Amino acid sequence: MVDITSEKNPRIGVFVCHCGTNIAGSIDVKDVVEYAKTLPNVVHAEDYQYVCSTPGQKKIEDAIKEKNLTGTVVAACSPRLHEPTFRRATQEGGLNPYRFEMANIREQNSWVHMHEKEEATAKAKDAVRIAVAKASLLQDLKPKFVDVEPAALVVGAGVAGMQAALDLANAGIKTYLIEKNPTIGGRMSQLDKTFPTLDCSQCILTPKMVEVGRNENIELMTYSEVEEVDGFIGNFSVKIRKKARGVLTPDEAEAKGIVGGGCNGCGDCEAVCPVIKPNPFEMGMKPRKAIYIYHPQVVPLIYTVDFDSCIKCGLCQTACGEKKAIDLEMQDEFVDLKVGTVVLALGYDIFPVEKKTEWGYKQFDNVVTSLEFERLICASGPTGGHLIRPSDGATPKRIGFVLCAGSRDNTGIGKPYCSRFCCMYSLKHAHQIIEKIPGAVPYIFYMDIRSFGKMYEEFYYRIQDEGAKFIRGRVSNILEDPATKNLHVYAEDTLLGRPVDVELDMVVLAAAVQPSAETEKTRRLFGVSCSQDGWLLEAHPKLNPCGTTTAGVYVAGVCQGPKDIPDTVAQAEGAASAASIPIHLGKVELEPYFAQCIEEKCAGCGMCVNLCPYQALSLVEKDGRKVMQVTEAKCKGCGTCGAYCPGGAIWMQHFTTPQIIAQIDAFLVGGEQ
Numbered sequence: 249m250v251d252i253t254s255e256k257n258p259r260i261g262v263f264v265c266h267c268g269t270n271i272a273g274s275i276d277v278k279d280v281v282e283y284a285k286t287l288p289n290v291v292h293a294e295d296y297q298y299v300c301s302t303p304g305q306k307k308i309e310d311a312i313k314e315k316n317l318t319g320t321v322v323a324a325c326s327p328r329l330h331e332p333t334f335r336r337a338t339q340e341g342g343l344n345p346y347r348f349e350m351a352n353i354r355e356q357n358s359w360v361h362m363h364e365k366e367e368a369t370a371k372a373k374d375a376v377r378i379a380v381a382k383a384s385l386l387q388d389l390k391p392k393f394v395d396v397e398p399a400a401l402v403v404g405a406g407v408a409g410m411q412a413a414l415d416l417a418n419a420g421i422k423t424y425l426i427e428k429n430p431t432i433g434g435r436m437s438q439l440d441k442t443f444p445t446l447d448c449s450q451c452i453l454t455p456k457m458v459e460v461g462r463n464e465n466i467e468l469m470t471y472s473e474v475e476e477v478d479g480f481i482g483n484f485s486v487k488i489r490k491k492a493r494g495v496l497t498p499d500e501a502e503a504k505g506i507v508g509g510g511c512n513g514c515g516d517c518e519a520v521c522p523v524i525k526p527n528p529f530e531m532g533m534k535p536r537k538a539i540y541i542y543h544p545q546v547v548p549l550i551y552t553v554d555f556d557s558c559i560k561c562g563l564c565q566t567a568c569g570e571k572k573a574i575d576l577e578m579q580d581e582f583v584d585l586k587v588g589t590v591v592l593a594l595g596y597d598i599f600p601v602e603k604k605t606e607w608g609y610k611q612f613d614n615v616v617t618s619l620e621f622e623r624l625i626c627a628s629g630p631t632g633g634h635l636i637r638p639s640d641g642a643t644p645k646r647i648g649f650v651l652c653a654g655s656r657d658n659t660g661i662g663k664p665y666c667s668r669f670c671c672m673y674s675l676k677h678a679h680q681i682i683e684k685i686p687g688a689v690p691y692i693f694y695m696d697i698r699s700f701g702k703m704y705e706e707f708y709y710r711i712q713d714e715g716a717k718f719i720r721g722r723v724s725n726i727l728e729d730p731a732t733k734n735l736h737v738y739a740e741d742t743l744l745g746r747p748v749d750v751e752l753d754m755v756v757l758a759a760a761v762q763p764s765a766e767t768e769k770t771r772r773l774f775g776v777s778c779s780q781d782g783w784l785l786e787a788h789p790k791l792n793p794c795g796t797t798t799a800g801v802y803v804a805g806v807c808q809g810p811k812d813i814p815d816t817v818a819q820a821e822g823a824a825s826a827a828s829i830p831i832h833l834g835k836v837e838l839e840p841y842f843a844q845c846i847e848e849k850c851a852g853c854g855m856c857v858n859l860c861p862y863q864a865l866s867l868v869e870k871d872g873r874k875v876m877q878v879t880e881a882k883c884k885g886c887g888t889c890g891a892y893c894p895g896g897a898i899w900m901q902h903f904t905t906p907q908i909i910a911q912i913d914a915f916l917v918g919g920e921q
């Protein structure tokens with residue numbers, strides 16, 4: 249039964265905060281307090297320097313007790329910041345914490361009307377009047393608690409996902425780690441060295457990959473994708489598609505009664521497979537077979553059949569022999585998981601820099617991207633670490649690095665944001681060629697060098713000292729000399745104030761990064777918002793950078809925005825910690841802003857069920873008729889259903905129709921209704 253009664257004789261206390269000079273500098277706080285005293289139902293009003301401080305909160309508690317208040321209003325900053333503080337103070341005073349209303353007179357007033365004191369003060373009075381109108385109709389609400397499934401899901405097994413999974417697992421939590429590729433490791437496993445310390449990327453990553461493969465609390469599902477998601481914090485039901493990899497693991501073979509069978513990574517199959525395809529791990533610069541592993545350090549060490557190119561000749565099965573690991577008729581499988589919390593670590597893709605046609609990528613052989621450069625300079629790469637010009641295999645001596653290739657680009661073709669790690673990895677690349685190729689000279693074309701991290705500026709100075717040439721200017725055009733395949737790089741040197749034409753053997757484009765291909769689909773499955781650029785949106789950029797707008801779903805790594813490995817790992821640790829809290833608590837509290845059905849008024853039309861963006865509503869049979877039912881844990885209190893219901897049968901707790909109408913009245917007719 250929905251309680252729609254409200255206080256008969258409301259007694260409201262109003263507390264106006266100075267916030268130092270943040271508010272008081274632009275608003276006449278004393279005037280607002282005097283005005284509040286004249287409002288209907290207000291029995292107490294006062295101001296204080298910082299209402300959020302301990303003495304400030306004490307004032308709220310004392311006033312509730314002394315004046316027998318039924319509700320409180322604080323006119324201060326954004327509720328996102330201090331609503332919990334003032335709710336707690338209201339509760340300490342002896343009231344239900346939801347009998348509190350906040351008027352934002354800082355972010356929505358003093359900060360935007362800094363030099364209009366009179367108007368800002370008038371607006372603050374409006375805000376207080378509106379808040380008082382609502383506070384007079386507030387009701388006691390009780391938060392709900394739901395049990396939390398003691399398991400976590402991490403989607404994406406780059407360095408972010410691996411770190412998050414390891415932290416969760418080491419905190420004693422059963423963790424499912426889902427990776428769409430046949431191996432874990434993500435982009436970091438494609439890198440040669442890492443700035444600024446120049447550690448070998450694989451050397452520092454492989455121990456983590458091995459640990460992930462071995463950790464008893466981690467259930468690793470590679471070559472798998474999230475297919476469906478249902479539920480809410482504490483109780484997510486997730487369907488995983490395990491793509492048919494055509495090869496059995498030893499465990500899978502044993503389950504099928506093949507004793508001592510399954511793939512042991514020997515590679516006998518690969519040796520006989522007649523189909524040759526480009527290896528995407530090597531950026532297409534090295535071949536692989538239709539049955540393949542990306543590289544020797546893959547985890548898990550299990551071959552995968554690329555069914556799009558496999559001709560089913562069966563040679564691999566013969567070569568595999570008694571291990572009987574290869575099943576060319578294997579089909580996708582579906583696995584249902586129940587988890588309490590989720591970490592999304594979906595990483596990034598490289599911007600298709602060929603869209604910027606003026607730089608000649610995919611037109612001229614000797615223009616490559618930085619990721620291709622990483623593979624070319626890497627000892628385990630297609631050339632064994634010997635940097636060569638793709639056109640003729642010669643060792644390049646004069647190599648250009650074009651920074652911001654598609655980043656900080658407002659032409660509508662590239663990306664407006666800074667990709668954040670390309671300045672630093674281009675400095676690393678410059679160092680690598682100086683170190684490896686005697687007499688080599690790197691030419692770095694840049695707008696400005698962003699070396700913001702620990703020991704990064706020092707690294708920049710080091711590369712300058714090593715002899716790299718820096719040309720400050722955006723590259724306008726790259727043309728190829730057809731005879732030599734050399735490249736002419738045209739730019740304006742903005743320090744010298746003149747155009748330059750530099751002839752180079754090879755050019756490396758520090759291409760922008762963008763959200764990975766499946767980010768959009770995956771974020772929608774989990775109901776997570778994204779920014780304009782498609783990066784996953786954190787709950788708060790400063791105070792909750794790992795949370796999302798969906799309770800129980802957290803973000804880690806580049807999928808939230810470009811960041812280097814140290815920042816990626818730090819955020820992954822934060823996300824894992826946040827994701828472990830509900831699991832360790834065993835229960836989560838939900839804010840009671842649910843829709844409620846006034847069953848007497850519900851016609852059972854079901855329109856609201858389809859409208860709800862969170863699938864929180866359903867129709868159920870009650871006393872021989874259909875009525876709407878709310879799954880409170882799924883309801884976010886967005887009000888879509890309540891605004892629509894033609895019969896007024898939906899009661900939005902804390903945002904009821906009478907409360908909203910009272911606020912509108914207070915605004916329009918000055919509370920004199």
Ligand SMILES: Cc1cc2nc3c(=O)[nH]c(=O)nc-3n(C[C@H](O)[C@H](O)[C@H](O)COP(=O)(O)OP(=O)(O)OC[C@H]3O[C@@H](n4cnc5c(N)ncnc54)[C@H](O)[C@@H]3O)c2cc1C
Binds near residue numbers: 403406428474594804
């Ligand atoms: C050329 C280059 C050089 C660099 N050099 C350095 C360096 O020297 N030092 C440094 O600090 N940083 C460097 N970086 C940055 C570094 O690559 C990133 O910081 C790091 O890889 C981010 O890791 P991640 O886990 O967030 O993303 P990723 O490495 O992209 O991992 C994401 C993983 O999620 C998987 N995935 C994506 N979507 C799904 C899905 N829907 N379902 C399942 N799995 C999914 C992907 O397959 C991938 O394995 C460099 C980057 C580039 C491009």
Ligand code: SF4
Binds near residue numbers: 522564
């Ligand atoms: S059956 Fe397919 S994977 Fe096996 S050897 Fe033939 S082409 Fe290669």
Ligand code: SF4
Binds near residue numbers: 665671
């Ligand atoms: S990190 Fe440097 S190269 Fe990359 S987009 Fe930002 S400024 Fe440009």
